Amino acid sequence: MTTPRPENFPLELLAAYADGELSTEDRSRVECWLAENHEALEDLETQEAFGPGNVDLWGPVSPPSPSADDWIATRECIGRQMRLANRVRWAGWAGTFGLLATAATLMFVLPAPQHNCVDPELPRDCDGLPPGSIDDEPYPMASSADVRIISLPESASGLLVVGEHPLRDSFLSFAKMSEVQFHNVGTDLAGRFPEVMNEAADDVLPMLWAPREP
Amino acid sequence: MYRFPLLSIACLLVGLGPAPAEPPAKEQIEVQVLAILVSENHKNVHPKLGEFAKLVQVKEPRLTGFKLEQTTVKSLELGQSEKMPLVGKEVVEVTVNKERNEKGRILLTITPPGMNQITYECACSKFFSMATEHYVGKGKDRQQLFIAIMASPCKGKK
Numbered sequence: 001m002t003t004p005r006p007e008n009f010p011l012e013l014l015a016a017y018a019d020g021e022l023s024t025e026d027r028s029r030v031e032c033w034l035a036e037n038h039e040a041l042e043d044l045e046t047q048e049a050f051g052p053g054n055v056d057l058w059g060p061v062s063p064p065s066p067s068a069d070d071w072i073a074t075r076e077c078i079g080r081q082m083r084l085a086n087r088v089r090w091a092g093w094a095g096t097f098g099l100l101a102t103a104a105t106l107m108f109v110l111p112a113p114q115h116n117c118v119d120p121e122l123p124r125d126c127d128g129l130p131p132g133s134i135d136d137e138p139y140p141m142a143s144s145a146d147v148r149i150i151s152l153p154e155s156a157s158g159l160l161v162v163g164e165h166p167l168r169d170s171f172l173s174f175a176k177m178s179e180v181q182f183h184n185v186g187t188d189l190a191g192r193f194p195e196v197m198n199e200a201a202d203d204v205l206p207m208l209w210a211p212r213e214p
Numbered sequence: 215m216y217r218f219p220l221l222s223i224a225c226l227l228v229g230l231g232p233a234p235a236e237p238p239a240k241e242q243i244e245v246q247v248l249a250i251l252v253s254e255n256h257k258n259v260h261p262k263l264g265e266f267a268k269l270v271q272v273k274e275p276r277l278t279g280f281k282l283e284q285t286t287v288k289s290l291e292l293g294q295s296e297k298m299p300l301v302g303k304e305v306v307e308v309t310v311n312k313e314r315n316e317k318g319r320i321l322l323t324i325t326p327p328g329m330n331q332i333t334y335e336c337a338c339s340k341f342f343s344m345a346t347e348h349y350v351g352k353g354k355d356r357q358q359l360f361i362a363i364m365a366s367p368c369k370g371k372k
Contacts, residue, residue, distance in 0.1 A: 151286035151299055154260075166246070166287040172262045172341060174269065174362070179337035183321065186330025188347070194329065197273060205269040210329060210347040 014040065018047035082137050180206040242289040243310045243320055246364045248341070249300040251350060251357035253279035266343065266362070281357070300327065304348055306361055320365045327359070338368035 016022050017030045034040055052058065066074075147163035157165050185208070187193050192211035250263065252270070256279035259267045263280040270277055286298045293312040297305040304327045311321035315335050323333045327348045336342045343362040350357050 150288055151284065153284050154282045166285045167262065172248075172266065172362070173339065174266055175336050175340035175342050179340055180334060180342055181336075182332070182334045184323075184331065184333040186325075186332055188329050194332075194344070205266075205272075205343060207270075207273075207342075208332065208344040209273075210326070210345055213347055 011043070014043055015047045018044055019051045020053070078138065085137070174205055177206045240291045242291060243365050244287060244289050244367075245296070245298075245308055245310065245322075246341075247284075247286045247298040247300075247306060247308065248282060248362040249284040250343075250360040250362060251281045251283045251301065252277050252345075252360050253281070253355075253357045255279065255354045255356070266341075270345075270360075277358075279357075283359075300361060301348075301350055301359055304359065306363070308363065310365065314368075318368045320368060322363065322365055324363060326361055336365070339366045340364060 013022075013026070013030060017027060022030065034044065048054070050057070142162055144162050144164055149160075149163045149166050152160075152166055182196065185193060185196065188211050190211070194211060195209040197205060197207045197209065250260075250266070254276045259278075259280045260282040263282060267277075267280045270280075283301050284299055288296055288298065290296055290308070290310045292310055292314075295307060295309040297307045299305055306327065307325040309323040311323060311333070314320060319335045319338065321333060321335045323331050324344075325331050326344055327346050329346070332344075334342065341362040341364040343360055346359045346361060348359040350359065
């Protein structure tokens with residue numbers, strides 16, 4: 001294969017070289033060509049100026065990556081708000097029950113009940129997170145212990161994310177003739193009875209075979 | 215004068231009294247239904263169907279491919295019926311009879327595709343199987359539907 005000449009050398013190949021996206025073979029091809037065509041070095045510098053290696057250019061506009069400490073702090077904030085929301089919910093029920101019991105007892109003793117309700121204050125010290133509420137709880141994800149699959153096509157068994165195959169790891173054991181007793185065997189829609197495999201040998205399944213279509 | 219406070223305390227005591235006893239939980243029978251597609255045009259046998267394949271081939275050696283198509287496990291009460299999916303729109307209706315037999319075994323009444331009712335009793339945790347005359351596919355893709363049904367648990371003889 002001949003090295004492309006300056007007039008037909010694709011600029012995209014030079015740009016890919018500047019961005020470090022070429023294979024070893026293509027890189028050596030471009031470097032050979034650059035060694036013979038020094039006038040293209042200017043184009044290469046221009047391409048490199050806009051490449052990902054120019055931290056001065058792309059750094060100010062790249063999105064900040066949260067540190068491990070940022071993730072831990074965010075997780076703690078969510079957990080604190082969830083605990084508080086649960087506490088508020090239970091506190092509300094307990095308060096309601098207490099008020100009802102007090103009101104029922106005192107209704108006949110005091111002329112008029114008086115009580116003050118004070119709403120607990122949610123912490124607002126988590127920067128960047130809205131005030132806590134039940135709606136802010138993370139979606140609870142089910143584990144395999146929470147899911148029981150009732151019916152499963154075998155073609156989907158390899159696609160399960162959570163949940164176990166309905167058969168789990170059980171071994172399929174088929175009944176022997178001595179373990180099955182027929183009480184009533186119906187016919188097919190044409191009035192024919194199925195064939196009953198009821199030989200005494202244990203190597204024969206006590207199966208029913210539906211009558212063959214003629 | 216003291217009637218109203220005493221009445222309110224009595225009402226509270228009545229309200230806080232023990233809850234009425236719940237009715238005993240009904241016995242649950244776990245029924246497993248397998249839909250198996252059997253072919254004479256391939257030799258792939260599902261790992262769980264090796265024993266089944268050997269026993270079927272005693273009668274029909276030409277049947278060599280055994281594919282597990284659908285597995286369904288449901289809990290039924292004694293006397294309850296349920297339609298279990300097989301393949302396509304085909305179902306098998308399974309009824310767990312109200313009474314166990316004298317050995318504590320479960321009696322099942324099944325209505326397979328194209329058949330009337332069949333009633334049988336089977337040892338616990340063992341599958342009973344049946345070859346239906348329902349086929350899927352055509353030509354080399356033609357497969358015969360077999361079903362296997364198991365119910366558990368049994369109870370010891372009382």
